[in-house]
Amino acid sequence: MTLEGKRAVVTGGGQGIGRAIALKLASLGAHVAVADINEKSARDVADEITAAGGAATAYRVDVSDHEETAGLMKDVVEALGGVDILVNNAGITRDNLILRMPPEDWDLVLRVNLTGTFNCIRAAARPMMSQRSGRIINISSIIGQVGNIGQANYAASKAGIVALTKTAARELGARGITVNAVAPGFIETPMTESLSEKVREDFTTKILLRRLGAPEDVANLVAFLASDEGDYITGQTINIDGGMVW
Ligand code: NAP
Numbered sequence: 505m506t507l508e509g510k511r512a513v514v515t516g517g518g519q520g521i522g523r524a525i526a527l528k529l530a531s532l533g534a535h536v537a538v539a540d541i542n543e544k545s546a547r548d549v550a551d552e553i554t555a556a557g558g559a560a561t562a563y564r565v566d567v568s569d570h571e572e573t574a575g576l577m578k579d580v581v582e583a584l585g586g587v588d589i590l591v592n593n594a595g596i597t598r599d600n601l602i603l604r605m606p607p608e609d610w611d612l613v614l615r616v617n618l619t620g621t622f623n624c625i626r627a628a629a630r631p632m633m634s635q636r637s638g639r640i641i642n643i644s645s646i647i648g649q650v651g652n653i654g655q656a657n658y659a660a661s662k663a664g665i666v667a668l669t670k671t672a673a674r675e676l677g678a679r680g681i682t683v684n685a686v687a688p689g690f691i692e693t694p695m696t697e698s699l700s701e702k703v704r705e706d707f708t709t710k711i712l713l714r715r716l717g718a719p720e721d722v723a724n725l726v727a728f729l730a731s732d733e734g735d736y737i738t739g740q741t742i743n744i745d746g747g748m749v750w
Pocket of ligand 1: 515516517518519520521522539540541542545565566567568593594595596616620643644645646687688689690691692693694695696
C-alpha cells in the first residue's frame with residue numbers, strides 16, 4: 505500500500521486518533537497537512553513526521569469556522585498544488601444529561617463535530633472535483649448508532665456525520681471522489697483517558713476482542729480507505745470497535 509505523491513489534510517491531527525492517522529499517511533508517502541485548533545500540537549506532530557523522514561506541514565484551524573476552513577484548504581492547495589485526501593477527525597465532547605445540558609454545549613458540539621465536517625468537505629470538494637479524484641474520510645462513532653446516556657449532543661453529531669457522508673458520496677461520486685465514514689468504538693486517547701477504571705472494565709467486557717482500541721487501529725483503516733486498494737468503496741460507515749456494535 506502506498507500514498508506516494510498524495511496530499512492529505514488531517515483535522516484534529518495534533519493528538520490522539522488524528523495524530524496516529526497523520527503519522528500513518530505520512531509513513532505511506534503522503535505529504536500531510538496536520539491541521540488542529542492547537543497550533544503547538546499540530547507543529548509537534550508535523551515535526552515528528554519530518555524527523556522520521558516524511559513530509560508534513562502544520563496549520564492552525566478551527567473547523568467550526570467556515571472562513572478558517574476555506575482559508576486552510578486554499579493555503580494547502582497553494583502550497584501543495586491540490587488535495588487528494590481529507591480526513592475529518594476533529595471532534596469534541598461536552599457530556600451531560602439532556603435535562604442538564606446547557607444549550608451552548610449542544611450548539612458547540614454540533615458546530616465542531618458536524619458543521620466542522622461539512623465546512624471541510626465543502627472547502628475540499630472544489631479542488632477535488634477539478635482533479636476528478638479525491639478521498640474523504642469522516643470520523644463518526646458507534647455512539648452515533650446506539651446513543652449513550654449523557655452524550656445526546658455527541659451522538660446526534662456523529663449520526664449526522666453518517667447522513668452527511670452518504671449525501672456527499674452521492675453528490676461527488678461521479679467526479680471520482682469517494683466519501684466514507686469510520687465509526688470507532690472505545691479508543692485509548694486523551695479524549696477517553698479521564699474515564700474511570702470501572703468504566704474501562706465495563707466497556708472491555710462488552711468488546712468481543714476483550715481489549716480497548718489503539719489510535720493505530722483506526723489509522724490503519726483510514727489509510728486503507730485513502731489508498732488505491734480502497735478504490736471501490738463509497739458511502740459506507742465502517743465500524744472499528746473490536747466487535748461491540750453491529
Ligand atoms: P482528542 O484526543 O480529543 O483529539 C482531538 C483533536 O482535535 C485535538 O487535538 C483537539 O485540539 C482537536 N480539535 C478540537 N476542536 C477542534 C476544532 N474546532 N478545530 C480543529 N481541531 C480541533 O480526540 P480523539 O479521541 O483522538 O478523537 C478523534 C476523533 O475520533 C473525534 O472526532 C472523536 O469524536 C472520534 N472518536 C473517538 C473515540 C475514542 O474512543 N477516542 C471513539 C469514537 C470516535 P484540543 O485538544 O486543543 O482541543
